[in-house]
Amino acid sequence: MTTYIIRRLLLVPVILFGVTILIFGMLQFLDPVERVSMYIRDTPKSDAQIEALITKYGLDKPIYVQYWKWLVGDVDPITNVRSGGILFGDFGYSRTNSQPVADLIKNRFPNTLDLTLWAIGPVIFVGIWLGIQAAVRHNKPFDQMARIFSIIGTSLPTFVFGLLVLMLFYANLGWFPPGRVSDEFSKIISSAEFTNYTKLLSIDSLLNGRFDIFLDVMKHMVLPILTLSYISWATFLRVTRSSMLETLRMEYVTTARAKGLSERDVIHKHARPNAMLPVTTLAGFSIVGLLGGVVITETVFNYPGIGATAARSAAQLDVITVLGFTLFTGLILVVSNVIVDVLYAFIDPRVRLS
Amino acid sequence: MSNYLLDVQGLETTFKTPDGVLHAVNGVSFGLKEGETLGVVGESGCGKSVTMLSVLGLIPSPPGEIKAGKAMFFGHDLVKMTNAEIRQVRGAQIGMVFQDPMTSLNPVLTIGRQLEEPLMLHVGMNKKQASERAAELLEMVGIPNAKDRLSDYPHQFSGGMRQRVMIAMALSCSPQLLIADEPTTALDVTIQAQIMDLVKRLRNELGMAIIWISHDLGVVAGLAQRVIVMYGGLIIEEASVNDLYANPTHPYTIGLLGSLPRVDAKERTKLYSIEGSPPVLYNKPTACPFAPRCKWAMERCWKENPALETVSPEHRVACWVDTKTGRAR
Ligand SMILES: Nc1ncnc2c1ncn2[C@@H]1O[C@H](COP(=O)(O)OP(=O)(O)OP(=O)(O)O)[C@@H](O)[C@H]1O
Ligand SMILES: [Mg+2]
Numbered sequence: 001m002t003t004y005i006i007r008r009l010l011l012v013p014v015i016l017f018g019v020t021i022l023i024f025g026m027l028q029f030l031d032p033v034e035r036v037s038m039y040i041r042d043t044p045k046s047d048a049q050i051e052a053l054i055t056k057y058g059l060d061k062p063i064y065v066q067y068w069k070w071l072v073g074d075v076d077p078i079t080n081v082r083s084g085g086i087l088f089g090d091f092g093y094s095r096t097n098s099q100p101v102a103d104l105i106k107n108r109f110p111n112t113l114d115l116t117l118w119a120i121g122p123v124i125f126v127g128i129w130l131g132i133q134a135a136v137r138h139n140k141p142f143d144q145m146a147r148i149f150s151i152i153g154t155s156l157p158t159f160v161f162g163l164l165v166l167m168l169f170y171a172n173l174g175w176f177p178p179g180r181v182s183d184e185f186s187k188i189i190s191s192a193e194f195t196n197y198t199k200l201l202s203i204d205s206l207l208n209g210r211f212d213i214f215l216d217v218m219k220h221m222v223l224p225i226l227t228l229s230y231i232s233w234a235t236f237l238r239v240t241r242s243s244m245l246e247t248l249r250m251e252y253v254t255t256a257r258a259k260g261l262s263e264r265d266v267i268h269k270h271a272r273p274n275a276m277l278p279v280t281t282l283a284g285f286s287i288v289g290l291l292g293g294v295v296i297t298e299t300v301f302n303y304p305g306i307g308a309t310a311a312r313s314a315a316q317l318d319v320i321t322v323l324g325f326t327l328f329t330g331l332i333l334v335v336s337n338v339i340v341d342v343l344y345a346f347i348d349p350r351v352r353l354s
Numbered sequence: 355m356s357n358y359l360l361d362v363q364g365l366e367t368t369f370k371t372p373d374g375v376l377h378a379v380n381g382v383s384f385g386l387k388e389g390e391t392l393g394v395v396g397e398s399g400c401g402k403s404v405t406m407l408s409v410l411g412l413i414p415s416p417p418g419e420i421k422a423g424k425a426m427f428f429g430h431d432l433v434k435m436t437n438a439e440i441r442q443v444r445g446a447q448i449g450m451v452f453q454d455p456m457t458s459l460n461p462v463l464t465i466g467r468q469l470e471e472p473l474m475l476h477v478g479m480n481k482k483q484a485s486e487r488a489a490e491l492l493e494m495v496g497i498p499n500a501k502d503r504l505s506d507y508p509h510q511f512s513g514g515m516r517q518r519v520m521i522a523m524a525l526s527c528s529p530q531l532l533i534a535d536e537p538t539t540a541l542d543v544t545i546q547a548q549i550m551d552l553v554k555r556l557r558n559e560l561g562m563a564i565i566w567i568s569h570d571l572g573v574v575a576g577l578a579q580r581v582i583v584m585y586g587g588l589i590i591e592e593a594s595v596n597d598l599y600a601n602p603t604h605p606y607t608i609g610l611l612g613s614l615p616r617v618d619a620k621e622r623t624k625l626y627s628i629e630g631s632p633p634v635l636y637n638k639p640t641a642c643p644f645a646p647r648c649k650w651a652m653e654r655c656w657k658e659n660p661a662l663e664t665v666s667p668e669h670r671v672a673c674w675v676d677t678k679t680g681r682a683r
Contacts, residue, residue: 034514071507120361139416218672231404249453250458251452251457251458252457252458252460252461254407254452254458255450255452255458255459255460255520255523256410256471257444258410258441258444258445258449258450258524259444259445259471259472259475259523260441260443260444260445260446260472260475260476261441261471261475262441269463270460270463273459273462273463274461274462276655305661328405347462348462349461349462349464349507349509350461350507352508353507353509353510
């Protein structure tokens with residue numbers, strides 16, 4: 001088990017190296033003048049100034065030199081101050097947001113994390129639970145309902161579902177507001193009396209003992225959570241259901257019944273752990289889907305997370321910001337896939353012990 | 355009252371399929387005395403497994419349904435039992451071993467855990483007692499270093515060893531009856547022989563009755579006292595082992611024995627095999643289901659289904675033809 005985890009972890013830097021190469025490759029589609037904007041804030045006054053900057057940042061050097069420089073930046077020989085270097089967290093400067101990309105991520109990511117964590121809960125537990133129940137009640141009304149539900153879910157794009165939900169609950173019924181938090185609370189949150197423990201508003205509001213803020217935050221998040229999780233719910237339901245149906249036909253399930261175990265134990269102790277294997281693999285893939293959903297959901301609900309920010313920057317041709325977010329998203333994907341792999345090994349002894 | 359341990363009468367089981375209702379078992383009756391070993395033979399698809407699964411209430415429903423019949427075990431009808439009642443029988447009084455040891459053990463649970471389960475459920479042992487007993491059981495079926503191997507998973511065992519584990523599991527609560535559904539079919543010949551020896555030894559030590567399903571008459575001959583031959587969801591011949599091999603009477607049995615390679619064959623005889631394949635029945639058979647493949651078939655065989663008739667003591671056959679003379683019985 002430990003060697004398996006170590007092997008997985010050793011792979012992380014290798015994959016990340018590949019990710020940086022890929023992104024750096026994309027950067028090369030820009031000409032040096034565009035790339036210079038990674039490093040500067042103000043628009044240079046003359047062509048000569050730009051040329052000077054290009055030479056200063058080595059944007060006319062061979063690619064591998066530039067790549068290395070992009071990775072580690074460089075140190076000013078006089079002041080000993082390092083500038084640039086994605087390895088040191090410098091993703092460049094966001095023109096459209098007037099702040100370094102790294103700061104932008106730091107500000108916006110907690111909002112996205114807040115949303116996705118709340119969305120993952122229902123996805124995993126409700127989706128899987130529904131899938132198991134549907135499989136156990138194969139071809140009964142419950143199963144039919146679940147199937148209709150999952151067909152609608154997998155065929156309705158996030159943006160359509162999101163807009164429908166927005167129209168119904170926000171515009172027509174006026175039950176839920178868009179955005180992050182009501183104005184009255186947003187002042188309190190930025191004031192000194194409110195401590196940011198985790199930067200996740202829903203959790204911080206509870207930690208601060210402000211249940212009223214928590215309710216307000218959740219009211220703002222309910223629709224995005226619903227939208228973001230709906231497609232994944234449906235997918236998890238479908239995969240869990242079919243995997244469970246297949247498992248229930250396996251001979252070892254009959255063995256378990258032949259031992260005299262109750263149907264409950266047969267389902268939950270013998271069949272379910274096996275049925276979870278394909279679902280775990282799916283979890284790895286669906287993180288990608290979830291991140292795609294984040295962009296759409298946040299944009300539809302005007303929710304200030306990294307997804308909406310990246311979409312807006314892209315619309316304004318702010319390449320540097322988009323690349324910074326891409327790199328960051330790549331990092332999240334790699335890390336979460338390692339977690340999924342470890343999880344898989346944890347439930348499947350054939351992987352763990354081989 | 356019968357003096358049988360298990361007394362099955364008129365068992366009928368069907369499956370709803372997209373092509374119609376499949377009649378898998380069409381009125382099977384047999385009895386089994388305490389400590390007796392009964393062989394059940396027949397080609398693939400003739401209803402051997404479904405008969406035994408019906409007895410244990412393990413037919414998936416839907417699509418399966420037991421239409422008629424009873425299976426008396428210690429004065430109670432297994433067919434009529436509620437789920438809760440029959441669970442007290444499964445694993446405790448009747449143990450079952452399946453054909454493919456590669457798929458009949460749960461791949462994500464340890465061998466120990468799977469062995470302990472019935473002990474904790476039926477015998478009321480706690481975890482520690484069950485684990486000690488599980489090690490003894492593994493030792494009993496001839497697995498070395500039993501204690502250390504409890505924490506292993508099925509994929510760390512070979513096929514033969516897994517089948518030993520299955521046997522240990524089926525016998526863990528000292529059942530009066532062991533049902534083995536082609537337990538050696540998936541194993542190679544040397545391992546097959548080892549498993550047979552193991553079962554013979556355990557039968558002597560524990561004295562349980564055995565129902566041994568196989569489509570290999572040779573395997574059954576070495577183990578059983580009595581044999582039933584099934585065809586088309588029916589029993590078509592029943593006799594003691596010696597009688598059956600000496601005087602096979604039903605054309606199907608004769609065919610089966612003919613297709614058995616014999617070591618003592620005088621000359622190189624061509625291996626006989628029955629032409630055609632067993633029927634898939636979408637109606638309850640009204641004629642003899644074997645008639646289409648039978649070289650003795652007469653007019654009557656196509657119109658009426660023969661019932662089991664006693665032809666000599668302890669020897670029953672369902673056939674209109676006297677295969678010794680080739681004329682109607
Ligand atoms: N779950 C099921 N659904 C539909 N039909 C089934 C099911 N189980 C068995 N059958 C059918 O019932 C008939 C008898 O099958 P059974 O498994 O009892 O044969 P068998 O004698 O055990 O053969 P084998 O030697 O291959 O194990 C077959 O035609 C089979 O297709
Ligand atoms: Mg079978």
